[in-house]
Amino acid sequence: SFDLTQPRSVSVALGQTAVIPCGGKNIGNKNVYWYLQRPGQAPVLVMYRDTIRPSGIPERFSGSNSENTATLTISRAQVEDEADYYCQVWDTTTVFGGGTHLTVL
Amino acid sequence: QLQMQESGPGLIKPSETLSLTCTVSGGSISNSIYHWGWVRQAPGRGLEWIGSIDHSGKTNYNPSLKSRISISADAPTSHFYLTLTSVTAADTAIYYCARDLGGLGYYYLDVWGNGTRVTVAS
Numbered sequence: 001s002f003d004l005t006q007p008r009s010v011s012v013a014l015g016q017t018a019v020i021p022c023g024g025k026n027i028g029n030k031n032v033y034w035y036l037q038r039p040g041q042a043p044v045l046v047m048y049r050d051t052i053r054p055s056g057i058p059e060r061f062s063g064s065n066s067e068n069t070a071t072l073t074i075s076r077a078q079v080e081d082e083a084d085y086y087c088q089v090w091d092t093t094t095v096f097g098g099g100t101h102l103t104v105l
Numbered sequence: 106q107l108q109m110q111e112s113g114p115g116l117i118k119p120s121e122t123l124s125l126t127c128t129v130s131g132g133s134i135s136n137s138i139y140h141w142g143w144v145r146q147a148p149g150r151g152l153e154w155i156g157s158i159d160h161s162g163k164t165n166y167n168p169s170l171k172s173r174i175s176i177s178a179d180a181p182t183s184h185f186y187l188t189l190t191s192v193t194a195a196d197t198a199i200y201y202c203a204r205d206l207g208g209l210g211y212y213y214l215d216v217w218g219n220g221t222r223v224t225v226a227s
Contacts, residue, residue, distance in 0.1 A: 001168065033213040035152075042201055042217040043144075043152065049211060086152050090212035093167060094142070094154040094205075 002030075004087055004097035011103045018074040020100050022087030025068060030091070032070040034063060036083040037099075043086065047072060077104050107132040109218035111202050116224050123189040123223060127202030135160050135180045140207035142214060143176065143187045145198040153198075157205050158185060192225045199223075 005023040012018035022032065034047035046057050050065040060075045074081050082104045087097040113125040127141070134141055142157035156166035158176045166174055170189070178185035189196060199222050203214040 031211060031213075035214075037152075042219050043214070044217070045213065045215050048213050048215075054215065084151075088152075088213060090207075093165060094157070094212055094214075096144075096152040096154060099151040 001093065002089060002091035002095045004089065004095055006085075006087060006097040006100045008098070009101045009103065011105055012074070012077045013105050014079065015076055018077045018081070018102055018104075020072040020074075020085050020087075020102065022070040022072070022097050023068055024070070024089065027068055027070050027089065028066045030065075030089045032063070032065050033088040034072045035086045035088065036081075037086065038083045046085075074102070077102075079104050107204065107216050109202050109204065109216060111200060111218045111221035113200065113221045113223055115222065116226065117192055118227050119193055119225055120191055123187070123192050123196065123225075125187040125189075125200055125202075125221065125223070127185050127187075127218060129183040129185070129204075132183075133180070134178055134183050134185060136208070137161075138206065138208040140165075140205035140212075141176075141178060141185045142203050142205045144201045144203055144214070144217075145196075146201070146220075147195070147198040150198075155187065155200075157207060159208060194225050197223060197225045 035043040037043040047063040140157040140159045143155040175188040199220040201220045202218045204216040
């Protein structure tokens with residue numbers, strides 16, 4: 001199955017920009033989706049088809065995807081952005097990355 | 106607004122069969138745009154896709170679980186189901202049901218239930 005690689009954790013200072021990578025072979029040829037999950041809650045879709053924000057997701061969230069890395073970028077990081085973030089692709093089945101815990105300092 | 110709610114036994118013994126139900130309200134599971142899926146999360150671990158079913162009853166399963174799982178649906182009642190046989194402690198997890206946009210060719214999960222916790226223990 002398709003392998004997605006995410007760092008276990010990323011830290012960002014309050015108000016600064018967080019970058020969460022998701023690596024995969026030629027992932028740039030696939031649609032990438034991102035979810036955030038706060039403790040004790042269900043995942044929430046925050047980005048679809050690489051760069052599209054669902055309704056209700058702040059403009060601070062943006063996405064990109066090229067070659068072997070997709071990226072979720074969170075500008076002006078807020079305390080409420082602290083969560084686990086998962087990337088996902090479809091490769092005959094749905095595949096999730098291992099998840100990245102974002103800490104806002 | 107579409108809502109989804111999982112229900113299940115909470116506690117199940119090793120080697121038994123787990124049966125979970127997802128109740129969909131505010132929409133029809135017969136809509137060809139959507140697939141209906143299951144995802145689980147073991148304690149302290151990441152998300153694991155289990156499988157999905159489309160409006161025609163066609164299923165797609167995680168290869169690592171395929172021999173033990175079955176997903177079915179009952180459109181008139183807006184329920185779909187997960188059956189997992191021969192459970193072990195490794196199947197202890199929160200199980201989520203979710204709506205998948207697979208009918209459009211974009212396979213992602215835009216609406217999720219709150220999850221139901223399943224513990225496998227004797």
